[in-house]
Amino acid sequence: MSFPAPPGGGDLPERSVLDQVLATRILDVLDYPKPGIVFKDITPLLGDPTAFGTVVGAMAEQVRASGATRIAGLEARGFLLAAPVALAAGVGFVPVRKAGKLPRATYREDYALEYATATIEVHRDAFVPGERVMIVDDILATGGTAVAAAKLVRDAGAVPVGLSVLMELGFLGGRERFAASAPDIGIHTLLLV
Ligand SMILES: O=P(O)(O)OC[C@H]1O[C@H](OP(=O)(O)OP(=O)(O)O)[C@H](O)[C@@H]1O
Numbered sequence: 001m002s003f004p005a006p007p008g009g010g011d012l013p014e015r016s017v018l019d020q021v022l023a024t025r026i027l028d029v030l031d032y033p034k035p036g037i038v039f040k041d042i043t044p045l046l047g048d049p050t051a052f053g054t055v056v057g058a059m060a061e062q063v064r065a066s067g068a069t070r071i072a073g074l075e076a077r078g079f080l081l082a083a084p085v086a087l088a089a090g091v092g093f094v095p096v097r098k099a100g101k102l103p104r105a106t107y108r109e110d111y112a113l114e115y116a117t118a119t120i121e122v123h124r125d126a127f128v129p130g131e132r133v134m135i136v137d138d139i140l141a142t143g144g145t146a147v148a149a150a151k152l153v154r155d156a157g158a159v160p161v162g163l164s165v166l167m168e169l170g171f172l173g174g175r176e177r178f179a180a181s182a183p184d185i186g187i188h189t190l191l192l193v
């Protein structure tokens with residue numbers, strides 16, 4: 001399978017399918033949302049059913065291999081991947097939402113990410129006690145979001161067995177930060193930059 005280069009992109013060198021997704025369907029946007037940030041825009045990927053399907057299929061395979069029975073998807077961009085991955089893997093989906101969006105009793109966690117601070121919540125009864133959960137997001141950057149999500153899953157009585165992300169920004173140290181806080185949770189990354 002191969003992906004056409006974007007307009008003006010020229011010929012691509014020989015690459016794996018996932019590397020082609022990175023090269024052609026995820027765009028760098030400079031100085032967004034703040035000066036100095038290189039924002040990874042995944043909207044071209046979402047608009048291409050072949051690329052989107054490749055990513056969802058690969059992440060669903062990680063879920064099956066992990067034995068997870070539920071996916072915790074992180075608002076907002078994480079939802080775009082986590083919901084189709086949950087369906088493809090045949091497991092349930094639990095939304096981890098930004099503060100104030102869930103209607104019933106929640107656990108909540110404050111955190112800092114690459115360019116902001118935020119609070120996320122999950123319903124207190126979202127999981128079957130002790131069930132295995134895969135956390136799914138689009139990007140692992142500083143790791144602040146992922147660390148907070150793993151804590152919430154534990155607070156809610158489940159067992160986070162993996163973190164699955166489309167892309168990891170290695171230079172921001174999220175993997176190391178996540179591993180320091182949750183050494184028992186495997187990190188699955190499709191694309192490392
Ligand atoms: O590793 P970190 O430094 O924590 O950054 C990663 C997070 O940043 C983005 O979420 P954000 O809340 O900015 O945006 P969204 O609402 O569009 O998903 C992204 O979707 C990850 O959840």
Ligand SMILES: Nc1ncnc2[nH]cnc12
Nearest residue numbers: 038039040113114139141
């Ligand atoms: N550089 C970045 N691009 C897109 N999403 C992000 N979330 C945190 N850092 C990001």
